[in-house]
Amino acid sequence: MPDQTETLKQVVASQSLEIILVASGKGGVGKSVIATNLAVSLARNQKNVLLFDADAGFANADILLGVTTKNTLRDYLISDMELKDVIYPTRYGVWLLSSGTDVQDLIAFRKEPKSRFIDDFMHMALDMNYAIVDTGAGYTEELLSFYSAADKLFLVTTPEPTALMNVYTLAKVLSSNGIFPELYLIMNQSRNTSKDIKVLDRFSYVIEKFAGWKVQERFILRSDKTVSNSVIKQVPLIELYQHSQPAQTIARLTDQVLKDELEEKNDDGGFLTKIKKLFGIK
Ligand SMILES: Nc1ncnc2c1ncn2[C@@H]1O[C@H](COP(=O)(O)OP(=O)(O)OP(=O)(O)O)[C@@H](O)[C@H]1O
Numbered sequence: 001m002p003d004q005t006e007t008l009k010q011v012v013a014s015q016s017l018e019i020i021l022v023a024s025g026k027g028g029v030g031k032s033v034i035a036t037n038l039a040v041s042l043a044r045n046q047k048n049v050l051l052f053d054a055d056a057g058f059a060n061a062d063i064l065l066g067v068t069t070k071n072t073l074r075d076y077l078i079s080d081m082e083l084k085d086v087i088y089p090t091r092y093g094v095w096l097l098s099s100g101t102d103v104q105d106l107i108a109f110r111k112e113p114k115s116r117f118i119d120d121f122m123h124m125a126l127d128m129n130y131a132i133v134d135t136g137a138g139y140t141e142e143l144l145s146f147y148s149a150a151d152k153l154f155l156v157t158t159p160e161p162t163a164l165m166n167v168y169t170l171a172k173v174l175s176s177n178g179i180f181p182e183l184y185l186i187m188n189q190s191r192n193t194s195k196d197i198k199v200l201d202r203f204s205y206v207i208e209k210f211a212g213w214k215v216q217e218r219f220i221l222r223s224d225k226t227v228s229n230s231v232i233k234q235v236p237l238i239e240l241y242q243h244s245q246p247a248q249t250i251a252r253l254t255d256q257v258l259k260d261e262l263e264e265k266n267d268d269g270g271f272l273t274k275i276k277k278l279f280g281i282k
């Protein structure tokens with residue numbers, strides 16, 4: 001087995017991990033459904049994918065993937081468990097890590113020496129191409145590290161004015177904190193696509209003008225009973241109903257991510273910096 005310095009060198013050299021954050025201003029808009037299906041879809045494309053369920057209060061990626069995750073990141077942090085003991089394989093080729101604690105709690109752990117965690121995480125990340133992070137709704141200061149570490153931000157909203165307003169507020173807060181992500185806007189649960197295309201156009205304009213963010217792409221997922229059916233069956237939508245409009249849109253999202261990977265530019269600051277940022281370590 002290579003020693004830690006060797007592993008670190010390999011990881012830094014490979015810099016292959018891309019972090020995709022799936023976030024929203026308001027709860028219940030479809031983050032977990034989108035994060036889970038995107039993870040499964042990337043895995044289907046022969047990518048090694050870690051799905052990090054960072055939504056402590058309502059962690060449910062395990063339910064959506066139909067797996068039982070007994071232990072969480074929290075268990076690892078408070079015991080001498082190994083990281084591999086809290087990362088669960090799924091039948092879809094996605095590896096699942098649940099936070100098990102809120103980000104506030106993780107701050108406390110940050111005060112401890114983190115070398116074990118960083119070493120272990122880097123070791124694991126050596127094999128990963130993507131980490132999809134499913135966050136809780138809204139903004140807390142502690143989530144800033146997640147936002148600044150992300151290579152891509154997928155912001156999910158519904159057409160409802162309240163959801164749009166919360167995304168707008170989130171964008172303003174983040175941009176005022178100097179965060180300018182590679183942004184993808186996703187409107188979910190659309191019931192009137194032609195109307196919502198216009199709403200999303202206008203909304204993009206507002207985000208660009210007032211938050212100073214550039215919107216890379218926009219996606220619309222229709223409200224469709226296949227989504228709730230797949231949740232009830234605990235099988236990813238793209239497995240069960242691959243021809244449904246939401247599944248087709250997930251496929252387009254996946255293509256976008258893979259296309260960007262091909263065009264990928266040089267990493268800004270390197271892999272170690274990225275991992276440290278993700279967990280708020282200076
Ligand atoms: N496109 C859709 N069509 C129909 N129903 C949908 C759609 N997207 C999501 N839903 C329904 O909304 C529910 C909530 O979705 P999800 O759990 O992904 O939201 P969330 O943003 O992760 O919520 P939370 O903020 O609580 O974590 C799902 O269980 C599903 O039933």
Ligand SMILES: [Mg+2]
Nearest residue numbers: 031032055058
């Ligand atoms: Mg969720």
